[in-house]
Amino acid sequence: MSPHRRRIRAEEWVPIGVNALEDNALDVVRSTDNRSVIAGPGAGKTELLAQRAAFLLQTGNSPRPQRILAISFKRDAAANLAARVRKRCHPEHAGRLDSMTFDAFAKAIVDRFGQALPKDWRPQPNYELIFPFERDYRDYLSSIGAPPAQVGTRAQLMAIHAKTFERKHLFGAPLPEKPHVPANAAQWAADRYWRSSIESSSGSFLSFPMLGRLAELVLRVNPVVREALALTYSHLFLDEFQDTTQIQYDLVKTIFLGSSAIVTAVGDNKQQIMRWAMAMDDPFAEFERDFAAKRTPLFHNYRSSPDLVRIQHVLAQALDAQAVKPVSKTTGTVSGDSCAVWEFSTPNVESNVLAAFIVAQMKDHGLGPRDFVLLVRQSAKNYAALLAPALANYNLLLRNEAAEIGKVKLQELLSEELSELVVRFIHLATSERAGRSWSECQEALAHLRGILSDDDAARSRLGHEINDFCAGLRVKYPAPVSTEVEAIALVDEVLNFIGRKDLAASYPAYRQGDWIDKVAEAIALHMYESCTKATDWATALNIYEGSDALPLMTIHKSKGLEYHTVIFVGLDDGAWWSFDNDKIEATAGFFVAFTRAKQRVLFTYCAKRGARKKIDPLYKLLQQAGVSVVPAG
Numbered sequence: 001m002s003p004h005r006r007r008i009r010a011e012e013w014v015p016i017g018v019n020a021l022e023d024n025a026l027d028v029v030r031s032t033d034n035r036s037v038i039a040g041p042g043a044g045k046t047e048l049l050a051q052r053a054a055f056l057l058q059t060g061n062s063p064r065p066q067r068i069l070a071i072s073f074k075r076d077a078a079a080n081l082a083a084r085v086r087k088r089c090h091p092e093h094a095g096r097l098d099s100m101t102f103d104a105f106a107k108a109i110v111d112r113f114g115q116a117l118p119k120d121w122r123p124q125p126n127y128e129l130i131f132p133f134e135r136d137y138r139d140y141l142s143s144i145g146a147p148p149a150q151v152g153t154r155a156q157l158m159a160i161h162a163k164t165f166e167r168k169h170l171f172g173a174p175l176p177e178k179p180h181v182p183a184n185a186a187q188w189a190a191d192r193y194w195r196s197s198i199e200s201s202s203g204s205f206l207s208f209p210m211l212g213r214l215a216e217l218v219l220r221v222n223p224v225v226r227e228a229l230a231l232t233y234s235h236l237f238l239d240e241f242q243d244t245t246q247i248q249y250d251l252v253k254t255i256f257l258g259s260s261a262i263v264t265a266v267g268d269n270k271q272q273i274m275r276w277a278m279a280m281d282d283p284f285a286e287f288e289r290d291f292a293a294k295r296t297p298l299f300h301n302y303r304s305s306p307d308l309v310r311i312q313h314v315l316a317q318a319l320d321a322q323a324v325k326p327v328s329k330t331t332g333t334v335s336g337d338s339c340a341v342w343e344f345s346t347p348n349v350e351s352n353v354l355a356a357f358i359v360a361q362m363k364d365h366g367l368g369p370r371d372f373v374l375l376v377r378q379s380a381k382n383y384a385a386l387l388a389p390a391l392a393n394y395n396l397l398l399r400n401e402a403a404e405i406g407k408v409k410l411q412e413l414l415s416e417e418l419s420e421l422v423v424r425f426i427h428l429a430t431s432e433r434a435g436r437s438w439s440e441c442q443e444a445l446a447h448l449r450g451i452l453s454d455d456d457a458a459r460s461r462l463g464h465e466i467n468d469f470c471a472g473l474r475v476k477y478p479a480p481v482s483t484e485v486e487a488i489a490l491v492d493e494v495l496n497f498i499g500r501k502d503l504a505a506s507y508p509a510y511r512q513g514d515w516i517d518k519v520a521e522a523i524a525l526h527m528y529e530s531c532t533k534a535t536d537w538a539t540a541l542n543i544y545e546g547s548d549a550l551p552l553m554t555i556h557k558s559k560g561l562e563y564h565t566v567i568f569v570g571l572d573d574g575a576w577w578s579f580d581n582d583k584i585e586a587t588a589g590f591f592v593a594f595t596r597a598k599q600r601v602l603f604t605y606c607a608k609r610g611a612r613k614k615i616d617p618l619y620k621l622l623q624q625a626g627v628s629v630v631p632a633g
């Protein structure tokens with residue numbers, strides 16, 4: 001049944017696309033107060049948010065013209081939530097959900113209102129985004145010389161750990177309206193850091209944590225803007241709330257605390273894997289206190305088979321002794337062990353055995369390449385170098401999601417609006433039957449150009465324009481491009497047709513700096529790469545989107561995703577070298593990786609890559625759960 005626009009009475013509303021929701025989930029979907037939902041993996045937390053959006057939009061509980069703001073951690077999680085809502089709601093309803101990442105949200109605020117910041121904090125509008133690492137802070141501290149004598153000494157400066165500098169001194173507290181007069185060496189260094197990032201002679205250089213703090217400040221000192229923003233939203237959803245940083249939480253508080261927006265925060269403490277990136281110790285407790293939110297647990301697991309849920313529970317208890325065992329709502333469909341550690345003599349043998357196994361499983365269970373994921377702890381590129389040729393022997397493509405294309409990560413590139421639009425237009429121009437693409441392209445352009453759905457004349461003109469453009473493109477590019485120059489020209493042509501100005505007007509990220517050019521460059525590079533492996537456009541676009549490629553990614557990138565089979569390559573000290581630094585976070589990472597699987601989890605071990613002494617606790621947990629270690633080649 002296609003979703004309709006008509007308002008549904010709240011009493012008559014039923015969940016869409018799933019058979020049922022557990023009682024607590026339904027209670028949260030219909031709730032009118034602030035809630036925190038803490039539940040294990042696969043409990044349907046993201047699904048609950050999608051259902052709640054549908055409920056609020058379809059019943060009018062989120063009254064027009066107000067909107068719903070959903071904040072996720074990753075671009076694909078944000079896109080996934082929006083897609084689930086689009087699938088279930090009429091476009092006019094789905095269009096009132098703004099689903100984005102925290103970073104995008106903060107950046108959009110600074111991009112829109114940054115010039116209203118107090119002078120000392122006002123960045124140049126064409127600031128550049130930077131991504132500093134711990135070593136950059138270390139280098140900075142050792143490069144800035146000695147503070148003035150009345151403030152402190154160089155020895156005091158050198159005693160500050162780079163992490164403490166970042167967490168406490170740079171971003172630990174909301175920014176004051178006027179910069180502090182530094183009282184000690186750390187404050188002096190932090191103040192200089194901010195000053196040089198904002199006022200350097202070569203422009204402003206801002207990281208996402210800086211944008212978060214600036215966004216909070218601009219709204220705090222401009223109450224009218226803050227109120228307008230708060231009033232825009234009737235409801236706020238916060239997904240993966242366990243990984244919220246103080247910066248993000250302060251921003252949420254400044255905008256929404258005391259506003260009429262109703263907040264729903266969902267997450268799982270056991271999946272907290274971003275403490276290294278400044279996640280708060282216990283964001284749920286603070287949220288419940290500040291927003292008087294009621295905690296509501298969920299008890300089902302809709303993702304994993306009963307046997308995997310049993311093993312997951314052993315891991316869960318290592319992270320939280322009070323964890324309640326969830327009830328699996330699916331059935332096991334694979335024969336043999338649903339989890340094992342496979343030992344290999346060399347990484348080469350490992351790659352070949354895994355490739356053969358995946359191909360056989362695809363055949364046996366009618367699966368596609370994207371039902372599998374190859375997870376690694378880090379250095380995905382090194383693993384890809386071995387695994388890709390082994391898979392290629394079976395005509396399987398590997399897609400390293402962490403690969404950098406120009407200045408953009410592949411995983412990010414593919415969820416860029418511009419990338420999606422360019423692919424749609426090329427598809428429309430180059431395929432014989434592209435009925436759905438045609439209406440998608442028309443819809444997207446009408447939206448960008450502000451053409452209303454009932455303006456028939458403008459829509460018809462737009463239709464002709466699209467047809468003419470695509471006909472021209474078809475003549476110019478009958479086959480996949482064969483040079484990088486050609487790819488750049490093609491992307492440029494499509495981009496100009498879509499309209500840089502209209503894109504910038506609709507998407508703040510494309511308004512700022514040269515991000516749109518970086519994305520366009522990455523699209524062209526990736527398009528060229530994809531074309532080199534194809535003889536026709538359909539195949540080239542397929543390769544571009546990776547719909548038929550097996551994904552390889554780090555644990556961190558796998559958050560929120562799910563696969564039939566998870567293969568974790570390299571359960572050894574080499575990959576988990578920092579295990580001793582934060583055992584809890586490392587175990588949480590292990591838990592996240594494990595819980596992405598619906599039916600099977602395989603770990604691989606190869607002595608050539610490292611011992612398994614440091615991570616013995618992980619092996620012990622598997623042993624405790626009855627998981628066997630077997631020689632596999």
Ligand SMILES: Nc1ncnc2c1ncn2[C@@H]1O[C@H](COP(=O)(O)OP(=O)(O)OP(=O)(O)O)[C@@H](O)[C@H]1O
Pocket residue numbers: 018019020021022039040041042043044045046047048268271302303559560561562595
């Ligand atoms: N009520 C339900 N009935 C059937 N399937 C469901 C239900 N709720 C969720 N699912 C399915 O279960 C899977 C897990 O749901 P979801 O991704 O929302 O879980 P989650 O709690 O956010 O997981 P995680 O924290 O592990 O990322 C998805 O495939 C989803 O479509």
